[in-house]
Amino acid sequence: MKNQRTFFSFFLTICIVALSFAQSDTVSGTVSDADGPLPGATVVVKGTNSGVTTDFDGNFSIQAAGDDVLVVSYVGFESQEVGVSNQASISVVLSSSNELDEVIITGYGSVTKRDATGAVDAVSAGDFDQVSADSPAQLLRGKVAGVQITSSTGEPGAGVAIRVRGNSSVRSGNEPLIVVDGVPLAGGNTSSGLGDEILGSGSAKNPLNFLSQNDIESISVLKDASSTAIYGSRGANGVIVITTKRGTAVESAPNVTYSGSVSFSSFAENSSFNDVMSRSDYISNLPSGSSVASESGSYKWQDVLLRNATSTNHDITVTAGGQNSSTRLSIGANSQDGVVNKTGMDKYNVSLYNSYNLLDNKVNVQTRVIYSDIEDESHLNTNTAGYVGNLIGTALYWRPTLDVVGATGAYTNVSDDYLNPQELLDAYDDNTFTKRLLANVNVSFALNNDVTFRTIYGVDSSTSAREAQLSPSIDIRDTARADGKRGQASIYNDDRLNRTFENTLNYVSNLNGVDVNLLAGYSYYSYVSEGSVLHAKGFNADQVNLIDNIGGVVDVNSAYSIGSYKNETELQSFFARASLTYDKLLATLTYRVDGSSKFGEDNKYGSFPAVGLG
Template sequence: MPSKRLLKATLPLLFAIYSISAYSQTKQITGSIKDSKGTGIAGASVVIKGSKGGTTTNAEGIFRLAVPEATKTLTVSAVGFTAMDVDISTNTTADVTLVESNASLNEVVVVGYGTARKRDLTGAVSSVTAKEFNKGQINTPEQLLQGKVPGLQITNSSGQPGGLTIVKIRGNNSIRTGNTPLYVVDGIPLDGRTARPDFSPSGVGATPASDPLTFINPNEISDVQVLKDASASAIYGSRGANGVVLITTKKGTPGVMKIDANASAGFSDEMRKIKVLDAGGYRAALAKYNAPLSDSGASINPFDEILRHGFTQNYSLAFSGGNDNGRYRASFFAGDQDGIILKTNLKKYTGNFNGQYKFFDKRLSIDFSATASQVMEQVAPISQDAGSNGNLISLALIWNPTLPLKHSDGTYNQANPSGQVNPLAISDAYNDYVNITTLLGNVNAGYKFTNWLEYRFLYGLNYGRGDRKGEIQGWIKGTGGDADAKGLAAVYGRNLSSQTITHTLNFNKDLSDDFTLNALIGYEYWKTNYWGNTTYVYDFPYNLTQTSRTGIHYYDNMAAGKQGNLQAASFRDPLVEIQSYFARAILGFKDKFNLTATIRRDGSSKFGSNNKYANFPSVAASWTVSSEDFMKDLKVINFLKVRVGYGETGNQEFPANAALDVYQYTNNGTLSTLHFGNPDLKWETVKSINAGVDFQLMGGRIYGSVDYFNKKTTDPIILKTISQPFPGASQYINITDAYVRNNGVEVSLGADIITNKDFTWSANGNVTFLKNRFVYPQAGTAPYLLTGALHGQGTSGAYSEAIANDQPLNVFWLPVFLGFDKDGIGTYKNNGTPEYVADPNPKAYMGFNTDIGYKKWNLNLGAHGQFGNKLYNNTAMSVLNISNIVGGRNIAEDLPNSAENVANNIATSTRFLEKGSYVKLHNASLSYTFGNIGNQVKNLRVSATVNNVFVISKYKGFDPEVNVDKALNGVPSLGVDYIGYPTQRTFLLGVSFQL
């Protein structure tokens, strides 16, 4: 008996000792967590089943976990995927593929001043994550999204590295003021401008703008939310009229410090050329038109002389780590991209550092983020408004291909019988450098009074300093203006500063089993300031001949210029301040119905004294039909939600002094009036209706959405000539009886076509159908405003577009060309009386993306396009016209085969309208994932990417994706092309890995 008692007493102890012994021995489990496309899932949870011990995957979906030797099962889960148990009883590796589930609808997304579940959204919101971004040479965040979002139209307006990317959401809302969406980076609303100074030297003209978001490192963006309708963007009030783009940057993940490294290098060439005569064709044309003294005996390709294969290299490095109470991430980026045109370049250096820390049992949180960036450009003389001798592109296109560009001694040939400037010479004589330093930072603190009530405070600062120096050396002849045979130089400085202070109180609670409430109230103060200075001088005593050139640039020796020609100026825009109060509530009922209501009250210093404040409300509702009992038996439909909403937003993107009397002193000391103030000036208001449906079918393998939208912009703002207080005066006014309407349909559809262990194939596409109209019956049938200014030969005072009642914005207003008569002279309908003839706005635009994976290989293709619009080819009209051939200049390749006479006058007409429809393969990327190499290098991947692979279009210019700024009287143009920078095709080889 005692022995039995002893055995019973010691058995539990022996079992405990055995258990402790077994569990004191550990084993290392490594593996990867991927989705059905083979992409690593960042932040996936890997835990020991039945225990709290575990870890999370890194940015590439890789994990490492020490577990007790006796552990048999791990549970793997991630937001948007079905959880899975993994048997590790006989394995030390676990490579898991999770299946997407409707749980993705529970994913939390940023919606402005807060977050919400995807399934609770009632507005038109599109989300794009890092794994879906476009790849390759990406200079600006907008390029990540091209072709990805229905309703989002992205136009790369210039091939120059860092050139302006034009973004429009659901069409043009405004006649004069900006149509660009509001960008918000980690809660900080940006100014929308850049500190980059303009350089418009006399005789050459203004070079195109750069993109204000170039300073952001695209590699550090984790996701982007696009708020498209007013019910989603009304929370941003007077700045949300054109939609809102919310950019969230990457943050650190808990765990030991990890290092992410990326490098790429490659080169660029021109995607497409404008076809002009080669030397043989030129000689044949000379004979056909009996043109004298134009054959100089050589055979050259002048345009190729200003081209090069631009070399590109990019390097990025990121460090991250931390624990549940504190995380950090630091990243560095360096990029150097040569343009395909001589003396064009973009260099960018960006550093980011952010941290998220929690205190007092995680009730207090303090987050911070800081970005410092330096962007440096070298710019060529490629302007939007130059005549025939002031643009490098046009000079190369029309240079006589039988005339050498250089003499045998290496000096430039400046004795062209046509009087044309040598393109290589002007490239050499022109120097233009830009340096922009940008700082963006914020501190975000929050305190949770309870699990459902939190106060947050945000302070954000955005500062930019832009410096620019440029010159045209005096040895160049024929440019015209101040520089011609004298030389000029200019030095600029610009400063742009904005600050944000935001207070919010967030309430997020299940009120009962049936009701949930996500609500916030807030206050925001935002201000921005812009100021700068300029020094300009011409007529220098040195560098006046090619043989006596020195290495001393004019902009480094401004005092050597003739002091009587010295001009110095400074300016400071009025301080712009916006004070706002806002509130939002999202009420949910039984996980089926959601009602969202927002209100924002904005006061702005931009507006007249009688209209300082305005209210911007919105309301929207959704019904998750698939949650109803009658849908349970419809297995093919996994998710179905209908949405409807209405909202009002404002647009205040016009000069800060628009409501004020503005004067300036002239050179002779007299005071002149620029424009008179308007105490009644108020916001343009966009009233928007949206109705949509979201769906997932066949287990989520087919998914998409359909939206109808109708937007009406009331009280549009223009600068109008008025009769009082004296004739010819101007004033900013609201056209109270006019409005702009945009309505259309968006369709988005995607499918996981094949999903198995070794082979996956997914595809998605979107298309937007859009109709745009300006309505102002009081204007009658005549144009209300003119725009679309034209430049070059035969275009003195010419224009191509109009703002007119019951017409699309920027409708082409042109004489109708009927053809050539028997003598080769152009004929026109109604003796050349202009008519409304075509729409520059596309009737539809689309995007398509597909992803194919085979084992460790992955191919990604992205395309976009637009249809139903026309472009005006100002280049063909003014640069490559047939009269050039008798003047010693080149012409378009197809002109010798036309019936046109060389004596035909060049005139604005429908002759130069061309179809703007196109489809462009903008991204093709092939990658191979080696995985882990040894114990240190993880997830090694190599890739080959091509950007701007090809374009299918009948347009004869460099690229139908064009929008050169040809504004007239402050009214922007659309669809006018004039000798812009050619589109670059870029080839990159890249490698990425983790340590």
Template sequence: MKQKQKLILFLIAFISLSAYSQNIIRGVITEKSTGNPIPGVNVVIKGTSNGAVSDFDGNYTIEASIGETLVFSYIGFKNLEVVISESTLNIALEEDAATLDEVVIIGYGSASVKDLTGAIEKVTTEDFNPGAITSPEQLITGKTAGVNVIPPSGQPGQGGTISIRGGNSSLSANNSPLVVIDGVPIDQGTTGGNGVAALNSINPNDIESFVVLKDASSTAIYGSRASAGVILITTKSGNLSSPFKVQINTTGSIGMVQRTNDVLNAEQYRQVAVNSQNASLIVPLLGNIDTDWQDEIFQEALGTDSNITLTQGFGSTSYRVSLGYTTQEGLVKTSKFERSSASINLLQKLFDNSLSIDLNLRGALTQDDFANGGALGSASQFDPTQSVFSGSEEFGGYWEWLQPDGTPQPLSPRNPVALLQLLSNTAETERALGNIKFDYNAPFLEGLNANINLGFDYNEVNGVTNTPASSAAGFFSQGSVGDYGSIRRSTLIDAFLNYKKDIESLRSSIELTAGHTFQKFYRKNFNSNTPTVGTSVENSFETQNALESYVTRLRYSYDSRYLLTASYRSDGSSRFSEDNRWGNFFAGALAWNISEENFLKDSNTVSNLKLRLGYGQTGQQEIGVDFGYLPVYVNGADNQQYQLGNTFYNTVRPQGFDENIKWEESETYNIGLDYGFLNDRISGSIEYFTRETNDVLNLIPIPSGTNLTNQLTTNIGDLENSGFEFTITSDIIRKKDFNWNLSFNASYLTNKILKLNIVDDPSFIGVPTGFITGGIGNTVQIHRVGSPQRSFLLFKQVYDTDGRPLEGVYEDLNNDGVIDSGDLYVSENPAADYLFGLSSSASYKNWDLSFTMRASLGNYVYNNVASSTGNEFGLHSLGSNRNVHVSILETGFRNNQLLSDYYLEDASFLKMDNITLGYNFKDILKDDNIGLRLQLTMQNVFTITGYNGIDPEISGGIDNNFFPRPRNIVFGANMNF
């Protein structure tokens, strides 16, 4: 009995001691050189999968026993192993120059920064722009040299426009960069031609990084779709050693109108009307009200964005799940955007980590309420002396221009408030995007890796328009309901082998990549219109295309000093005939790591110096049609129907075609110098590039009878783009309590058209483009040999001695005594000559302050709002009065002067995109595992410009009733526990 008692007492003591030996180990992880806390450090008990991650302030907590060993690891720092001797263990990590070369995702692989040979730039979560971000491209605005992100208009939920190195690689095909999300190329048809419209269904909170491939030596691996550059987006994933964590982010915003179209107020309008040539028609129709119609259609736009993320790792398995909800009102009443999103990432390691299975799935449901676009123009033109409401119940109670019989004037502007409140246009978009990657490291041959990537992208839009018969806009059609939509889907299969071998005896390393990729696209558009009285009209169109490619790449390094990259891609596109179906794209790049040479290797000043030379061929197959090489029949227009009995049938007609249509091909040369000083406290790069595009597709007139059309898109042009880029980043101050980082980038970009005809024809003036309002078929831009794309073609205005423009008086530039089309001259273009970006981030203890600014020099905008309405002719038309642009007070123009360069304005600008003040709270609830950050952001802070319109940043260079961008004030809170 005593023996049993002793045994029980021994077991109790042993268990107690064991329990007692399990301590809560805590501490702070800092940077050894500065004392700054390091968030996100992995802390693992050696020999186990038990671990933790440091928080915003470097704090960590882990349950471990005295005598066990903790392993601390973080990218850019040396791993550190420490034996636990007490419950408080503060750690200082030392920078590791060998691991500071961050791994960067490149096409079909990855590489360290040190081994890169191309012009590649990475922007991560730490650098993203803050604020009310609804579309991912807004995260990198102003962050990268040579990358111009024109923000979306004020229509909520819309994407902006991205161009890389000018983006002028084509005249008629897609000029947007290829966007690849987690290895899945997004259908450039889906993007609507601007490269990013499809991204508005991707939750920005799920994005980890953007990698921009700028030169052809790095983009050629994507061959047929890479002429305008490539953007690789990597989304966030779980961490194998992460404990269960919850992150909650929420923001609330309010947006305000900065500027409206400068039109006459009621008092000015009455004065101009009385003195006008048509005073007898205008004055009797004047009202006695003072209405600011633009003020009536705009509102303060409220928005919210909330996200919750769950992550956890189990040693060989991790997951990340996120849910998001965004709602954003537009500045124009009745416009609104809502998005509900969800994503899941699962990572599984098998067979002693030889096999990795990475699953990414994300979906979104967006609801758009589109404001009637006609309300913007109507608010600028509607008579400011009339009231919003009529006092009667007709036409929804809104005041309208009526005929003597009480029916609406058919060609008069409509009450802008009525257009918003009585007409509707809503759409629902379902988006699903995902992929699964199998990555296998072969155990039988070290360095051999097999990778299979299966991906899909599905996008479905369903919209409804409603124009009630009770509205003035729907009176003559007796109202209608319309349905419209589209389905776009793509599937992807990638299969690649990668072999990497270090040959120590030769001080060399070699990496070979080879693979096959196939992607298929399907697109369908449909619409119908059902009038209250009459027959429903339905139209639909569906098409498909596919790409098949074979890819190889060689990467070689000698002694980490001399680097070589060579790649080849063979692309087959179903958009071309069998004779022109396959295109071959080569690329090569050399790099010299000068800082690895003996005379610099031990330098305390120069930490990085690398010279890069690159050449590459890329293509363009986004030509707008899938079967342009085939003779096909299409439905005729509605006014070309034939009658059989009481039924009308659409005709069918042959469509023009070019059986020899082929790729656009580009050749690009790049030279770059990467530099870093003082352990990369100062770093950056200098680049020069030149790109020539051949066989450019262009729409040209053709002789009658030679085809089934009078205009045909065919390969006849050559283009040239070139430029310089400069970036510099500096940790100006790096102290324990105070840090300040400043980044600056600058770009100089030019483009020129070299050829537009199959044969030289001195009489060929070029291809008109840039349609404007104020007349029928008027254009103000042209593609002309020797000039930049979309150059403005206008008359040179003559002014009197007081600087006042003389109506209808232009310079006779060809000195023939007659003012005609021969006197139109090329004057400027919409593309900026210089682009600048400046970003600053500073922190003092728990406070931080950051901002981003941009500047654009040499971009011009044609003010079509002023040119189409800034004259007396616009005061009255077809029985109704109309407001006009305030420029009439300066010009006194009686009639339209649409082709006068008086309306062409220098739209150079300096913008502060955002400024953010934040505070990190410590010791919330006395628990080191809980972090809280509050921040206040202002977006679109100010714009300094000489342009007289609403906004100088107009994609395409023609300002015509632009949907204004809001100034947002955003309050945000981020919490981790």
């Protein structure tokens, strides 16, 4: 495998060198549609960041090689790829796209983009099939205007911060509401973070990791008050609606599909990294007579900290359709290594969808089940501590004149606040095990041609255990007890059970040329979370597996700290929406009343009205 990677790297280098000498010429042209020139159209050389826009008359001029391909795009038109083929002048005619007829899943329904009165965007499976992501949040990065996705550490499975149109609150949180197949998630984390005054804190894992990219049909983002008002106070920071894939709607024999991929990643070096902390530069900058100059070791921080990472993904999907039913079963396995040593994520998913029609198609029962089993591996990649509690900082801080391991195989030690990065890497372990089940039953009754009653019951259950330990063999300042015993172990448990019960009545008709869509509903949510933490400190130096022998501390009377918590929140809501369309005039009226057990006795309910015109 190593020889294959070496050959691949050599081959890639040759290709890049060859391409760098490719002859580039000036290519001119015009971009137009059926009605004339298009000013402001974008022309980009495919696979590069080189691009221009057309002038008022639709003209452009760009540097491109004879075998390059130009990608021409304009809002509201289908993008077009045109080969340069050594042409000096190119004329491109764009065709109008049907983007405005795209159906977007919104709160308690769907709407075409042309009929949406609020700020709504959507991406579908076709938009991210070529993107590998460990979380649905990563699929939105760079694809939806106004949405920012920020990873806490950059390692696989790391927690993310999602912002829709920026921050809106200083203390009450800024995360948008996530709705999966009609079930609003509780929000917050489903795994525990870490907190240590010396080693620093560690972020909780991304709670959306339980969803497999292969199972997602579309993601809609509701941004403004008009589109999010139907979700009341919980939609104040925006709403992200995730819809998973369904089975085939036609009668067919079972169909089995397999998809798999293998990808490789490595640290993206550039010239500025080649001389960072190099031995020669370090010695040349030492003061005259420094004893450090006599150190004969050689150290490169990349060799300790980084690795070439491999990721594999396997998905098996079975679909079947009958006269009254459709089914989809998906099983997935994903393993992703981090570029930083001892980081990564292993994930296993099972997803089931079934739809069944009864009573001459007047009743439809849909069942969805999503189960995931995830194991995350992390390290001390926190930004809340100095170099003592930070693996990256420790690796960069170590002198390049010192070997991390001596001739005898022992770690090179300097002091208890100047840590050996290799020893810190080997001495610390942090693993999180999370199991999550999201299931719902959605039953709809067609009372007549215009009126439909729908009820949904959903359950979201998760259990998570985070286990972190620091070996007693390493000496870090202030981590030892007063008696000198070192080493520490922590176990964090987090369990959650969330229930959703919703009922809606929907009326859709055309009255004297006016399209009318009326919705009224009631919802009840129950969110229960509980957990515990056990922290032990002070082990014998020869103890290795502290987590499985956490009772092996010395002097148990002063070695433990224990904590626990339990929270329960209930929400009750009444809501209504009227959508009216006449010719090109659109109007949406929304009203929701939310009641929460968090509110005071005399102020249990809040109202959230909204009006949208288009």
